[in-house]
Amino acid sequence: MKTSIRADFGSGLGVCLLLAGSCWPSPSALRPEDIKQATSNFENLQKQLARKMKLPIFIADAFTARAFCGNPAAVCLLENELDEDMHQKIAREMNLSETAFIRKLHPTDNFAQSSCFGLRWFTPASEVPLCGHATLASAAVLFHKIKNMNSTLTFVTLSGELRARQAEDGIVLDLPLYPVYPQDFHEVEDLIKTAIGNTLVQDICYSPDTRKLLLRLSDTYNRKTFPLVLPHLPAELFEQPAPWPVLQNLCGSAHAVLSSYWSQQLGKKEMHAFQCSQRGGELGISLRPDGRVDIRGGAAVVLEGTLTA
Numbered sequence: 452m453k454t455s456i457r458a459d460f461g462s463g464l465g466v467c468l469l470l471a472g473s474c475w476p477s478p479s480a481l482r483p484e485d486i487k488q489a490t491s492n493f494e495n496l497q498k499q500l501a502r503k504m505k506l507p508i509f510i511a512d513a514f515t516a517r518a519f520c521g522n523p524a525a526v527c528l529l530e531n532e533l534d535e536d537m538h539q540k541i542a543r544e545m546n547l548s549e550t551a552f553i554r555k556l557h558p559t560d561n562f563a564q565s566s567c568f569g570l571r572w573f574t575p576a577s578e579v580p581l582c583g584h585a586t587l588a589s590a591a592v593l594f595h596k597i598k599n600m601n602s603t604l605t606f607v608t609l610s611g612e613l614r615a616r617q618a619e620d621g622i623v624l625d626l627p628l629y630p631v632y633p634q635d636f637h638e639v640e641d642l643i644k645t646a647i648g649n650t651l652v653q654d655i656c657y658s659p660d661t662r663k664l665l666l667r668l669s670d671t672y673n674r675k676t677f678p679l680v681l682p683h684l685p686a687e688l689f690e691q692p693a694p695w696p697v698l699q700n701l702c703g704s705a706h707a708v709l710s711s712y713w714s715q716q717l718g719k720k721e722m723h724a725f726q727c728s729q730r731g732g733e734l735g736i737s738l739r740p741d742g743r744v745d746i747r748g749g750a751a752v753v754l755e756g757t758l759t760a
Contacts, residue, residue: 508545509588513583514733521701526551551571553589591750595750629661631658643666
Protein backbone atom coordinates (compact mmCIF):
# COMPACT_ATOMS: atom_id res chain seq x y z
CA MET A 452 0.00 0.00 0.00
CA LYS A 453 1.37 3.44 -0.98
CA THR A 454 0.89 6.20 1.59
CA SER A 455 1.72 9.89 1.64
CA ILE A 456 1.36 12.82 4.00
CA ARG A 457 0.27 16.30 2.95
CA ALA A 458 0.34 19.33 5.22
CA ASP A 459 -2.30 22.03 4.74
CA PHE A 460 -2.10 25.40 6.47
CA GLY A 461 -5.42 26.77 7.58
CA SER A 462 -6.25 30.32 8.64
CA GLY A 463 -4.16 30.44 11.78
CA LEU A 464 -5.42 27.08 13.02
CA GLY A 465 -2.16 25.19 12.60
CA VAL A 466 -1.18 22.32 10.37
CA CYS A 467 -3.67 19.74 9.15
CA LEU A 468 -2.19 16.40 8.12
CA LEU A 469 -3.96 14.36 5.49
CA LEU A 470 -2.88 10.72 5.42
CA ALA A 471 -3.65 9.49 1.92
CA GLY A 472 -3.40 5.98 0.56
CA SER A 473 -5.09 3.62 -1.83
CA CYS A 474 -7.81 1.73 0.06
CA TRP A 475 -6.63 3.05 3.45
CA PRO A 476 -7.52 0.34 6.02
CA SER A 477 -9.48 0.88 9.20
CA PRO A 478 -7.46 1.85 12.30
CA SER A 479 -7.62 -1.69 13.62
CA ALA A 480 -6.04 -2.98 10.40
CA LEU A 481 -3.04 -0.61 10.46
CA ARG A 482 0.22 -2.48 10.33
CA PRO A 483 3.05 -1.45 12.71
CA GLU A 484 5.27 -0.53 9.78
CA ASP A 485 2.55 1.83 8.46
CA ILE A 486 2.31 3.59 11.80
CA LYS A 487 6.11 3.79 12.00
CA GLN A 488 6.32 5.29 8.52
CA ALA A 489 3.59 7.82 9.22
CA THR A 490 5.28 8.83 12.48
CA SER A 491 8.63 9.23 10.70
CA ASN A 492 7.07 11.39 8.00
CA PHE A 493 5.41 13.58 10.60
CA GLU A 494 8.66 14.05 12.51
CA ASN A 495 10.42 15.03 9.29
CA LEU A 496 7.69 17.57 8.58
CA GLN A 497 8.12 19.04 12.05
CA LYS A 498 11.84 19.44 11.44
CA GLN A 499 11.23 21.16 8.11
CA LEU A 500 8.84 23.61 9.74
CA ALA A 501 11.32 24.28 12.53
CA ARG A 502 14.00 25.07 9.97
CA LYS A 503 11.82 27.65 8.23
CA MET A 504 13.69 30.94 8.41
CA LYS A 505 12.01 33.77 10.28
CA LEU A 506 14.16 36.86 10.66
CA PRO A 507 13.17 40.15 12.31
CA ILE A 508 13.79 42.86 9.73
CA PHE A 509 13.60 46.64 9.83
CA ILE A 510 14.13 49.58 7.51
CA ALA A 511 15.51 52.76 9.04
CA ASP A 512 16.17 56.12 7.43
CA ALA A 513 19.59 57.27 8.65
CA PHE A 514 20.96 60.78 9.20
CA THR A 515 17.51 62.25 9.62
CA ALA A 516 14.82 62.55 12.28
CA ARG A 517 11.98 62.30 9.74
CA ALA A 518 10.62 59.35 7.82
CA PHE A 519 11.30 59.14 4.09
CA CYS A 520 14.35 61.37 4.34
CA GLY A 521 18.05 60.62 4.75
CA ASN A 522 19.52 57.32 3.60
CA PRO A 523 17.48 54.11 4.08
CA ALA A 524 19.03 50.80 5.12
CA ALA A 525 17.56 47.40 5.95
CA VAL A 526 18.57 45.74 9.23
CA CYS A 527 18.29 41.99 9.96
CA LEU A 528 18.68 40.48 13.43
CA LEU A 529 20.26 37.01 13.33
CA GLU A 530 19.47 34.73 16.27
CA ASN A 531 21.43 31.91 14.61
CA GLU A 532 24.04 31.44 11.93
CA LEU A 533 22.84 32.22 8.42
CA ASP A 534 24.01 30.43 5.29
CA GLU A 535 26.66 32.56 3.60
CA ASP A 536 24.79 32.92 0.31
CA MET A 537 21.59 33.87 2.15
CA HIS A 538 23.07 37.22 3.17
CA GLN A 539 23.40 38.20 -0.47
CA LYS A 540 19.97 36.85 -1.41
CA ILE A 541 18.30 38.88 1.33
CA ALA A 542 20.21 42.03 0.36
CA ARG A 543 19.16 41.54 -3.24
CA GLU A 544 15.54 41.04 -2.13
CA MET A 545 15.56 44.22 -0.01
CA ASN A 546 17.10 46.12 -2.96
CA LEU A 547 18.41 49.02 -0.88
CA SER A 548 21.92 50.42 -1.12
CA GLU A 549 22.88 48.37 1.99
CA THR A 550 21.36 45.69 4.18
CA ALA A 551 22.96 45.21 7.60
CA PHE A 552 23.10 41.88 9.44
CA ILE A 553 23.53 41.98 13.21
CA ARG A 554 24.56 38.66 14.73
CA LYS A 555 25.16 37.41 18.24
CA LEU A 556 28.77 36.58 19.02
CA HIS A 557 27.92 34.03 21.74
CA PRO A 558 24.93 31.69 22.26
CA THR A 559 24.05 33.41 25.55
CA ASP A 560 23.97 36.90 24.03
CA ASN A 561 20.73 38.86 24.01
CA PHE A 562 19.84 41.69 21.64
CA ALA A 563 18.28 43.67 24.50
CA GLN A 564 21.07 43.20 27.03
CA SER A 565 24.39 42.43 25.31
CA SER A 566 26.66 45.28 24.26
CA CYS A 567 28.81 43.66 21.56
CA PHE A 568 27.61 42.17 18.26
CA GLY A 569 28.91 41.16 14.86
CA LEU A 570 27.89 43.39 11.96
CA ARG A 571 28.14 42.91 8.19
CA TRP A 572 26.90 45.02 5.29
CA PHE A 573 25.75 43.86 1.85
CA THR A 574 24.69 45.74 -1.25
CA PRO A 575 22.48 43.84 -3.71
CA ALA A 576 25.71 42.98 -5.53
CA SER A 577 28.35 42.25 -2.86
CA GLU A 578 29.59 42.60 0.71
CA VAL A 579 31.26 45.92 1.59
CA PRO A 580 33.93 46.62 4.23
CA LEU A 581 32.24 49.67 5.78
CA CYS A 582 28.87 51.38 5.71
CA GLY A 583 28.17 54.32 7.98
CA HIS A 584 24.46 54.84 7.43
CA ALA A 585 23.64 51.13 7.83
CA THR A 586 25.66 51.11 11.08
CA LEU A 587 23.63 54.06 12.33
CA ALA A 588 20.43 52.27 11.27
CA SER A 589 21.56 49.12 13.13
CA ALA A 590 22.23 51.05 16.33
CA ALA A 591 18.87 52.82 16.03
CA VAL A 592 17.04 49.49 15.75
CA LEU A 593 18.80 48.09 18.83
CA PHE A 594 18.39 51.26 20.89
CA HIS A 595 14.90 52.35 19.88
CA LYS A 596 13.07 49.17 18.85
CA ILE A 597 14.77 46.38 20.81
CA LYS A 598 15.32 48.75 23.77
CA ASN A 599 18.90 47.68 24.34
CA MET A 600 19.82 48.66 27.88
CA ASN A 601 23.40 49.80 27.14
CA SER A 602 24.43 53.36 26.36
CA THR A 603 27.22 52.21 24.03
CA LEU A 604 27.27 49.31 21.56
CA THR A 605 30.32 47.73 19.93
CA PHE A 606 30.13 46.19 16.46
CA VAL A 607 32.79 43.75 15.27
CA THR A 608 33.18 44.36 11.52
CA LEU A 609 35.53 44.00 8.56
CA SER A 610 36.75 47.52 9.43
CA GLY A 611 37.54 46.60 13.03
CA GLU A 612 35.49 47.49 16.10
CA LEU A 613 33.01 50.33 15.60
CA ARG A 614 31.10 51.90 18.48
CA ALA A 615 27.74 53.61 18.62
CA ARG A 616 26.59 55.55 21.65
CA GLN A 617 23.35 57.25 22.51
CA ALA A 618 23.37 61.02 22.74
CA GLU A 619 20.71 63.62 23.46
CA ASP A 620 20.59 64.71 19.84
CA GLY A 621 20.96 61.32 18.12
CA ILE A 622 23.48 58.50 17.88
CA VAL A 623 27.24 59.01 17.68
CA LEU A 624 29.29 56.62 15.55
CA ASP A 625 32.98 56.08 16.25
CA LEU A 626 34.49 55.53 12.78
CA PRO A 627 38.02 55.39 11.37
CA LEU A 628 39.27 58.66 9.89
CA TYR A 629 40.81 58.13 6.47
CA PRO A 630 43.50 60.69 5.52
CA VAL A 631 43.69 62.08 1.99
CA TYR A 632 46.72 63.20 0.00
CA PRO A 633 47.13 65.48 -3.03
CA GLN A 634 46.81 63.65 -6.32
CA ASP A 635 48.60 64.70 -9.50
CA PHE A 636 45.99 65.72 -12.07
CA HIS A 637 47.86 64.29 -15.07
CA GLU A 638 47.96 60.80 -13.53
CA VAL A 639 44.16 60.65 -13.39
CA GLU A 640 43.22 63.08 -16.17
CA ASP A 641 41.64 60.41 -18.38
CA LEU A 642 39.71 58.95 -15.45
CA ILE A 643 38.35 62.37 -14.47
CA LYS A 644 37.39 63.11 -18.07
CA THR A 645 35.47 59.85 -18.26
CA ALA A 646 33.79 60.42 -14.89
CA ILE A 647 32.68 64.05 -15.07
CA GLY A 648 33.44 65.26 -18.57
CA ASN A 649 34.34 68.95 -18.78
CA THR A 650 33.10 69.83 -15.30
CA LEU A 651 35.58 72.20 -13.67
CA VAL A 652 37.72 70.68 -10.90
CA GLN A 653 39.46 72.75 -8.23
CA ASP A 654 41.23 70.10 -6.17
CA ILE A 655 42.01 66.37 -6.34
CA CYS A 656 42.94 64.11 -3.44
CA TYR A 657 43.32 60.38 -2.96
CA SER A 658 42.48 58.18 0.02
CA PRO A 659 44.77 55.12 -0.14
CA ASP A 660 42.96 53.32 2.70
CA THR A 661 39.62 53.38 0.89
CA ARG A 662 40.98 53.73 -2.66
CA LYS A 663 38.63 56.67 -3.18
CA LEU A 664 39.44 59.62 -5.41
CA LEU A 665 38.08 62.90 -4.05
CA LEU A 666 37.20 65.55 -6.61
CA ARG A 667 36.39 69.02 -5.38
CA LEU A 668 34.52 70.89 -8.05
CA SER A 669 35.26 74.49 -8.79
CA ASP A 670 34.06 77.00 -6.18
CA THR A 671 32.40 78.86 -9.04
CA TYR A 672 29.61 76.30 -8.67
CA ASN A 673 27.07 76.95 -5.94
CA ARG A 674 23.70 75.56 -4.87
CA LYS A 675 21.97 77.45 -7.66
CA THR A 676 24.36 76.58 -10.49
CA PHE A 677 25.31 73.02 -9.51
CA PRO A 678 21.92 71.53 -10.59
CA LEU A 679 22.70 72.93 -14.05
CA VAL A 680 25.89 70.86 -14.07
CA LEU A 681 24.20 67.57 -13.17
CA PRO A 682 22.54 66.96 -16.57
CA HIS A 683 26.00 67.11 -18.19
CA LEU A 684 27.53 64.48 -15.91
CA PRO A 685 27.76 60.96 -17.40
CA ALA A 686 24.75 58.78 -16.66
CA GLU A 687 27.09 56.04 -15.39
CA LEU A 688 27.62 58.10 -12.22
CA PHE A 689 24.00 57.58 -11.33
CA GLU A 690 23.39 54.10 -12.72
CA GLN A 691 24.51 51.14 -10.58
CA PRO A 692 23.73 47.37 -10.64
CA ALA A 693 20.59 48.16 -8.63
CA PRO A 694 18.24 51.04 -9.39
CA TRP A 695 19.18 53.49 -6.65
CA PRO A 696 20.76 56.91 -7.31
CA VAL A 697 23.95 56.64 -5.24
CA LEU A 698 24.66 60.36 -5.37
CA GLN A 699 21.30 61.25 -3.87
CA ASN A 700 21.71 59.81 -0.35
CA LEU A 701 24.03 60.85 2.46
CA CYS A 702 26.90 58.37 2.87
CA GLY A 703 28.45 58.02 6.34
CA SER A 704 31.60 56.18 5.28
CA ALA A 705 32.29 58.83 2.61
CA HIS A 706 32.36 61.43 5.36
CA ALA A 707 35.11 59.46 7.07
CA VAL A 708 37.15 60.64 4.04
CA LEU A 709 35.52 64.06 3.55
CA SER A 710 36.06 64.90 7.23
CA SER A 711 39.81 64.58 6.79
CA TYR A 712 39.84 66.77 3.70
CA TRP A 713 37.64 69.58 4.98
CA SER A 714 39.36 69.64 8.35
CA GLN A 715 42.61 70.41 6.50
CA GLN A 716 40.95 72.99 4.27
CA LEU A 717 38.99 74.81 6.97
CA GLY A 718 41.29 74.27 9.94
CA LYS A 719 38.39 72.91 11.97
CA LYS A 720 37.78 69.80 14.08
CA GLU A 721 34.02 70.33 14.53
CA MET A 722 31.84 70.54 11.42
CA HIS A 723 28.27 70.10 10.22
CA ALA A 724 27.40 68.46 6.90
CA PHE A 725 24.15 68.71 4.95
CA GLN A 726 23.22 66.63 1.91
CA CYS A 727 21.74 68.85 -0.79
CA SER A 728 19.51 66.27 -2.45
CA GLN A 729 15.86 65.30 -2.65
CA ARG A 730 15.96 63.14 0.50
CA GLY A 731 18.40 65.41 2.31
CA GLY A 732 20.17 64.38 5.50
CA GLU A 733 22.60 65.95 7.94
CA LEU A 734 25.29 64.91 10.37
CA GLY A 735 27.69 66.35 12.90
CA ILE A 736 31.43 65.71 12.60
CA SER A 737 34.03 65.74 15.37
CA LEU A 738 37.65 64.77 14.67
CA ARG A 739 39.33 63.12 17.64
CA PRO A 740 42.97 63.22 18.79
CA ASP A 741 43.29 59.43 18.40
CA GLY A 742 42.88 59.61 14.62
CA ARG A 743 39.24 58.64 14.50
CA VAL A 744 36.07 60.63 13.82
CA ASP A 745 32.75 60.86 15.64
CA ILE A 746 29.82 61.15 13.25
CA ARG A 747 26.51 62.07 14.83
CA GLY A 748 23.07 61.67 13.29
CA GLY A 749 19.49 60.67 13.86
CA ALA A 750 17.45 57.81 12.42
CA ALA A 751 13.78 57.04 11.84
CA VAL A 752 12.62 53.42 11.76
CA VAL A 753 9.93 53.28 9.07
CA LEU A 754 9.29 49.54 8.77
CA GLU A 755 9.47 46.44 10.95
CA GLY A 756 8.36 42.91 10.22
CA THR A 757 9.45 39.32 9.69
CA LEU A 758 11.34 37.92 6.72
CA THR A 759 10.40 34.31 5.95
CA ALA A 760 11.91 31.88 3.49
